[in-house]
Amino acid sequence: MGIRSTLPLCAVVAGTAALQIPLLSPHQQAPLEAADKTKPLINSSALQDLISGDRLFTRAKKLFDIAKLGEDEYNHPTRVIGSAGHEGTLAYIYESILQLGDYYKLDNQSFPAVSGNVFESRLVIGNSVSKSAAPMGLTPPTQNKQPVHGDLVLVENEGCQIGDFPDSVSGNIAFIKRGTCPFGTKSEHAGQKGATAAIVYNYEKDAVQGTLGTPSPNHVATFGLSGKEAGPVLEKLEKKDKVDAIAYIDADVKQIITRNIIAQTSEGDPNNCVMLGAHSDSVAEGPGINDDGSGSISLLEVATQLTKFNVSNCVRFAWWAGEEEGLLGSDYYVATLPEEENIKIRLFMDYDMMASPNFAYQIYNATNAVNPNGSEELRDLYIDWYKDQGLNYTFIPFDGRSDYDGFIRGGIPGGGIATGAEGIKTKEEEKQFGGKAGEWYDHCYHQLCDDLSNVNMTAWIVNTKLIAHSVGTYARSFKGFPKRTSSVASSAYESEAKYHGSMLYI
Structure with a gap:
């Protein structure tokens, strides 16, 4: 090099350049002339x-x-x-x-x-392995790079305010709607409230492949989930039915x-x-x-x-x-x-x-x-x-x-x-x-x-x-x-x- x-x-x-052409004010067009007469x-x-x-x-x-x-x-x-x-x-x-x-x-x-790399990941909701779950870019790993288990806790609104997260999210997995504010903000709020992981679901049927952006010590392991797969889960949570999950991400952010x-x-x-x-x-x-x-x-x-x-x-x-x-x-x-x-x-x-x-x-x-x-x-x-x-x-x-x-x-x-x-x-x-x-x-x-x-x-x-x-x-x-x-x-x-x-x- x-x-x-x-x-x-x-x-x-x-x-x-100052040695070669007269100094011009910005936007004053230079003369259309060749500096090298051979070109x-x-x-x-x-x-x-x-x-x-x-x-x-x-x-x-x-x-x-x-x-x-x-x-x-x-x-x-x-x-x-x-x-x-x-x-x-x-x-x-x-x-x-x-x-x-x-x-x-x-x-x-x-x-x-x-630099962020995800080496392995899996999300299990209830008895089914998620097909659409995708780790967010620049996500941290789950604790000790091991699977974490907990109940899904529905977050109010879109998780853009820490008050949207109920205390019951501590030790569990936050279930957050996509929209309005950055994914990193949602993940950070989940971490501040003690969640072990977070899932950001789409309000449309499509998958969510996103990034948490600038790392924060409060970020938790975060997945994106398609609206199609999230729909039945959301319906259960809104009825106050219990839905458990296992989240696992082996990742490296440096x-x-x-x-x-x-x-x-x-x-x-x-x-x-x-x-x-x-x-x-x-x-x-x-x-x-x-x-x-x-x-x-x-x-x-x-x-x-x-x-x-x-x-x-x-x-x-x-x-x-x-x-x-x-x-x-x-x-x-x-x-x-x-x-x-x-x-x-x-x-x-x-x-x-x-x-x-x-x-x-x-x-x-x-x-x-x-x-x-x-x-x-x-x-x-x-x-x-x-x-x-x-x-x-x-x-x-x-x-x-x-x-x-x-x-x-x-x-x-x-x-x-x-x-x-x-x-x-x-x-x-x-x-x-x-x-x-x-x-x-x-x-x-x-x-x-x-x-x-x-x-x-x-x-x-x-x-x-x-x-x-x-x-x-x-x-x-x-x-x-x-x-x-x-x-x-x-x-x-x-x-x-x-x-x-x-x-x-x-």
Whole structure:
């Protein structure tokens, strides 16, 4: 791995750029001129033409080999944060950019993160083993990592106030309705009242796969339970019938240090920066070649081909760590960004899962009415490109599922594209994109089989070309794009964002 700069990225970049171009106020467009006369000014079509499926897949094979470094600890390939597979991923990205010479300024941004793994779990309600019960992300284990037995105690309301929990929950298992407040708050209240475990049930028939978020010493072992399975249990509890249960979770939650990798062009106006990101980590369960090896590789390939051009505006690539643990890296980056640096980021583009096998071309439905001004213009850029290629597209909610969330909350316009995760493809989408209706967009989402066989090369090439187009467009000019203002996420976005990463948090 290359030597890390001892200066913050903004200091290194600003210091370098000041020697090369006149200092401009934020949003004043830099002249459209080539700093290196041997290279042409960035052109979207020319950059798109350099995208190669063979190069993408060659990088995927390298990434899968790196994921195998996690086998000693996890018994299968993985690139989860804290693993040898993730450390190898970071080294590969860093060294690949380092080989591009002085075109980029590189920075490792270290930060504390929480790593959580569930090794084994089981929930028995009455005489039946639950089929839908799923341990919450970042859940602690049951006491001494052994099964605990107790009665299910129905919690009033949604468990958002400690007064919702009756004293009888002490020594028993809290049964809590999903909604309103974070799962971590519900689990914390259960622990404070002496519960040995907690179950958060859905008010809809679907399962609940969520995260407790930031660990608390009061959290207890917590499961999510589908509304379908919870229904008969709830009916008994409301009649004051006794229902006993056995809960067991063997889990590990620990603090580690990991890092984001940030690469910014040495040239280009540093006061008007195009930023884009993908996450470098996978879940513990698998190698994550689509999620989000595909996005990470797309960014790496676009960054490599971009070196053949000059840019008018600076371009900043980011590979986030800890996305699967709850957007840890991107949240940390935005939270520690000084206000004067925040305002220089004109927009952030998120690229998470570019190659789902049963894909749809998905665009985040980011509008200016709900999100920072400029988000809708970015959305429209994606729409126009798909139309120009004669391709169909569909909108998906902008609801906090990926690394754009911290930027939107920080007042930075954002958006992105995806190809689908565990969602079900509709019959209409089958007509639009092919594939098979009634099945997940990615049948290997968060599983061991997210390997080299789990990428659709057609979708991957198409979307990498669109990434190149987004970079090529804004690296050349922000003409017609709204100027940045100091703002924060709207209450409408806050109310719509029910996720913080891949899992529900309320």
